Amino acid sequence: MTTTPTPRVAGRVPAQWQVLTSEQAAEALGMSPEALRTLRSRGGGPRYRQLSPSRIGYTVGDVVAYLEQCSVEPKGKGKRSGSA
Numbered sequence: 001m002t003t004t005p006t007p008r009v010a011g012r013v014p015a016q017w018q019v020l021t022s023e024q025a026a027e028a029l030g031m032s033p034e035a036l037r038t039l040r041s042r043g044g045g046p047r048y049r050q051l052s053p054s055r056i057g058y059t060v061g062d063v064v065a066y067l068e069q070c071s072v073e074p075k076g077k078g079k080r081s082g083s084a
Helices: 022-029 033-041 060-069
Strands: 049-052 055-059
Touching: 022 033, 022 055, 022 060, 055 060
Parallel strands: none
Antiparallel strands: 049 055
16 A cells, blocks of 8 residues: 655645645545545535645645544543442
């Protein structure tokens, strides 16, 4: 299995502003590019940038924010059933 290399950005662009391709963003989210495309077309998924009429990009910061937004706290965490 081949992995896509981390994009290199010239200069001092903060990591959260580095732009990922749809394929890289999908891999970071643990889904296929098609699943990410479907989410986007339905108005879901992470924020994206329309870089040109045929090019979509995702910033690292937006992918991380989406992951944080999807976080779910388990019900009953730290509680024991039936304890008084």
